[in-house]
Amino acid sequence: MQTSDLPDIEIRPDTAFRMLDARELWSYRELMYFLTWRDVKVRYKQTAIGIVWAVLQPVAMMLVFTLIFGRLAKMPSSGVPFSLFSLSGLLPWQLFSRAITESTNSLVTDQRLISRVYFPRIIVPIASVMAALVDFLIAATILFLLLVGYGLPLRVELIWMPLFMLLLILAALGVGFWLSALNVEYRDVTYTLPFLNQFWFFITPVVYPASLLPDRWRFVYALNPIAGVVEGFRWALFGIGTAPGSMLAASAVVSILLFCTGSMWFRRRERSFADAIGSGGR
Amino acid sequence: MMGDFAIRAEGLSKRYRLGKTVRYNALRDVLTDAMKAPFRAFKTRSNGTTDGLIWALKDLSFEIKQGDAVGIIGRNGAGKSTLLKILSRITAPTVGCARVRGRLASLLEVGTGFHPELSGRENIFLNGAILGMRRQEIARKFDAIVAFAEIDKFVDTPVKYYSSGMYVRLAFSVAAHLEPDILLVDEVLAVGDAAFQRKCLGKMGETSREGRTVLFVSHNLGAMSALTRTCVYIHRGQLMDFGETPSVVQRYLVENSSEQRSVGGVSRYRRDPYMETPLRINRVWVNEDSTEVPILQMGAKFSIFVEVEATKKIDGAGMDVALKDIHGQRIVVLFSWDNGFALSISSGRHIIQIDIEGLKLTPGRYFADVGVNQTTVTRAYDVILDYPLFEIINQGQVPQWLDRPWGAIHWQEVEWKLR
Numbered sequence: 001m002q003t004s005d006l007p008d009i010e011i012r013p014d015t016a017f018r019m020l021d022a023r024e025l026w027s028y029r030e031l032m033y034f035l036t037w038r039d040v041k042v043r044y045k046q047t048a049i050g051i052v053w054a055v056l057q058p059v060a061m062m063l064v065f066t067l068i069f070g071r072l073a074k075m076p077s078s079g080v081p082f083s084l085f086s087l088s089g090l091l092p093w094q095l096f097s098r099a100i101t102e103s104t105n106s107l108v109t110d111q112r113l114i115s116r117v118y119f120p121r122i123i124v125p126i127a128s129v130m131a132a133l134v135d136f137l138i139a140a141t142i143l144f145l146l147l148v149g150y151g152l153p154l155r156v157e158l159i160w161m162p163l164f165m166l167l168l169i170l171a172a173l174g175v176g177f178w179l180s181a182l183n184v185e186y187r188d189v190t191y192t193l194p195f196l197n198q199f200w201f202f203i204t205p206v207v208y209p210a211s212l213l214p215d216r217w218r219f220v221y222a223l224n225p226i227a228g229v230v231e232g233f234r235w236a237l238f239g240i241g242t243a244p245g246s247m248l249a250a251s252a253v254v255s256i257l258l259f260c261t262g263s264m265w266f267r268r269r270e271r272s273f274a275d276a277i278g279s280g281g282r
Numbered sequence: 283m284m285g286d287f288a289i290r291a292e293g294l295s296k297r298y299r300l301g302k303t304v305r306y307n308a309l310r311d312v313l314t315d316a317m318k319a320p321f322r323a324f325k326t327r328s329n330g331t332t333d334g335l336i337w338a339l340k341d342l343s344f345e346i347k348q349g350d351a352v353g354i355i356g357r358n359g360a361g362k363s364t365l366l367k368i369l370s371r372i373t374a375p376t377v378g379c380a381r382v383r384g385r386l387a388s389l390l391e392v393g394t395g396f397h398p399e400l401s402g403r404e405n406i407f408l409n410g411a412i413l414g415m416r417r418q419e420i421a422r423k424f425d426a427i428v429a430f431a432e433i434d435k436f437v438d439t440p441v442k443y444y445s446s447g448m449y450v451r452l453a454f455s456v457a458a459h460l461e462p463d464i465l466l467v468d469e470v471l472a473v474g475d476a477a478f479q480r481k482c483l484g485k486m487g488e489t490s491r492e493g494r495t496v497l498f499v500s501h502n503l504g505a506m507s508a509l510t511r512t513c514v515y516i517h518r519g520q521l522m523d524f525g526e527t528p529s530v531v532q533r534y535l536v537e538n539s540s541e542q543r544s545v546g547g548v549s550r551y552r553r554d555p556y557m558e559t560p561l562r563i564n565r566v567w568v569n570e571d572s573t574e575v576p577i578l579q580m581g582a583k584f585s586i587f588v589e590v591e592a593t594k595k596i597d598g599a600g601m602d603v604a605l606k607d608i609h610g611q612r613i614v615v616l617f618s619w620d621n622g623f624a625l626s627i628s629s630g631r632h633i634i635q636i637d638i639e640g641l642k643l644t645p646g647r648y649f650a651d652v653g654v655n656q657t658t659v660t661r662a663y664d665v666i667l668d669y670p671l672f673e674i675i676n677q678g679q680v681p682q683w684l685d686r687p688w689g690a691i692h693w694q695e696v697e698w699k700l701r
Contacts, residue, residue, distance in 0.1 A: 006383045006384040006385070006463060007383070007384065007385060008381065008382075008383050009371070009381065009382045009383075009386070010379065010380075010381055011368060011369070011371060011374075011375065011379060011380040011381070011382065012374070012375070012379045013374055013375050013376055013377060013378075013379075014374050030411055030416060030417050031411045031412065033411075034407060034408050034411040034412075037408075038397060038400070038408055041399075041400065041404070042397055042399050042400065045399040045400075045440075046399065110395075112394060112395070113394060113395050113412065114372075115372065115390075116372070116388075116390045116391055116394040117370075117372070117388065117390070117394055117395070117412055117413065117414075118370050118371040118372050118388065119412070119414075271373065271374040272373075272374070274367065274372045274373045275298065275373055
């Protein structure tokens, strides 16, 4: 073999900020695939109904919300059946919520991998987010079945969906990078997470329409990128909520900011993960 | 060609903060640290101590040529694993740098990333990907991996139902089919039954003969001598020696035993000092307990005593004692099950006595590996390695020639006749 063909790696002490290395990530795409596949596969092993849980969980939540917020609290839903209204918020919310929960704990769960083998560490939280995305895609089929069931048309605005999804995933990755890297050193993050989840749920228009808020608060509200995404979902699906505009732009800026700062912070900390995390036992 | 090295290290150093490496931080600690910081800064300046810092590696420089098989030896905590972790980019050096040329795979344990819920087939793909194999490559080698592991019938069974032997065989089999340019291996042969260990050693020997660079940490000095031509000897993070394996191994064994031992204490020689175990070997001595390495006369019968301490009831365990010469070559392996002795004890301290007669060793220093296992395939309860056991001298047992070079390990009194 020619010496010049060989990869030539320089090992140096930690330096300052490093950006995401897209080329390296690409060369590790198969590992990313296998870790995602493992997360999806293992989650529903030893369950009787398997992947059906991915559908059952949001549907059960939808029924509870429809009963409590739709029937009892008479929450307005802009003329859309409350079940559809809440499900269209629940799906992106659950994707986000599951993604950040799983990715926050991902590095600690995979500490043996971290302390035994080299690979770009950022693959681990990315795989967690991708596994949540798989669940989302499965659950999304039920949304479309309901749409058809209620006789609602498939609107041309649905072509905006990939953009909303992209923003949602960028936000989930950004938060996942921040929290997973922090969690390696400060396990306090694990204990803060349920509260964070709950709080974030209430500032996201899942069980209520964003129009309930006074106008002057709308922009501040849009700084929650998930709110912008949920509004976008409802606009594309039903023609209610907010059409893409300043609110979505604010969401996009925040999502991208979260993603960039999160990946930079992660890259800065990643080489100390193995030392901080311990060996995970023999 | 001048620059045909595979690995070159220049002044490689790694500093750890004691206590912070294993325990994780809680925010509280950081806050209290910050509160104490002014005082600490003051304190550090006043007496000049570096607070809880330890150099796991200090200024290591060496060069390993492509195609070389190199061993790394050193006592526990000498920095061997840290070195492998830096070279495999798991952790970053504090100072210094290294260059690695070629596709590198590190094997710090076998079966990293194995998931108990997944089947053998699924784990082969997952583990292969983790070790850096391409999916196509794994698919191509799949049958060979299954055959080497001897698990054909169970390939679609979740590995949580595997016996520990099957699990280890599968894990090692995946690793053995790696084809990197450089392979780093850390003490992965500590598990598995003897026959499978031999098979693995053979496979690794193959690897190094194929022109691949292999860096190999092991406590099995015999395997080390068989597989490597050159050796790196590290002591307290510093490079002590780098050269031909036989001379480096000899220097290591001599220096390792030169420090006085504390009354039969074996803690310095423990393989897994941090492992939680229900049974620990406390002390090992010959004839009578003493801080000196005992001196025996050639051919004298002797007894080895091993004190163990159990925290729970142990039933039917086996103990093995291997005697090694100064080259790390094992001379005799004593295995309690072979002699119909199984260790069944209640919790507490117990002493096991092994009487040996008729073992006629030539003068020199001898070392022992002592282990206690429940079965041949599970990880040992405790293992003591390279423990300086005794020195044999010729005090007139063979009076004709007191200081002759022996050139052998055994001597035997026989009868000579002219016919």
